Amino acid sequence: MADWIPIARATECLPGQSIERVAGDRIVALANVGGTFHAIDGLCPHQGGPLGTGGLCGAVLTCPWHGWQFDVATGRHQSSANVRQDVFEVRERDGTVEVRVTAISGSSTAEA
Numbered sequence: 728m729a730d731w732i733p734i735a736r737a738t739e740c741l742p743g744q745s746i747e748r749v750a751g752d753r754i755v756a757l758a759n760v761g762g763t764f765h766a767i768d769g770l771c772p773h774q775g776g777p778l779g780t781g782g783l784c785g786a787v788l789t790c791p792w793h794g795w796q797f798d799v800a801t802g803r804h805q806s807s808a809n810v811r812q813d814v815f816e817v818r819e820r821d822g823t824v825e826v827r828v829t830a831i832s833g834s835s836t837a838e839a
């Protein structure tokens with residue numbers, strides 16, 4: 728089982744925000760939805776945009792390059808059931824956010 732990897736201080740990603748981090752060999756989009764952290768694959772499947780630097784509205788993260796939108800809780804693309812980002816386990820311990828970069832769901836490369 729993959730180890731937990733610290734990626735941020737909890738204060739670096741406040742409610743309503745998302746940030747981009749590297750964990751192992753993965754880019755992670757970390758989002759804070761009302762005080763609950765979610766972590767998904769941060770590499771947009773469209774053309775590789777940095778999802779973590781996109782805008783977060785509720786649980787929906789919008790890619791800053793061309794606007795593809797993903798639910799950060801499920802990794803699902805908002806308008807195509809065939810596109811789903813990997814979702815990673817995330818936890819907060821002593822003010823540090825940690826992820827496991829073994830996907831718990833997701834992965835696709837289909838066109839939206």
Ligand code: FES
Nearest residue numbers: 771774776790793
């Ligand atoms: S690279 Fe993300 S929408 Fe195009």
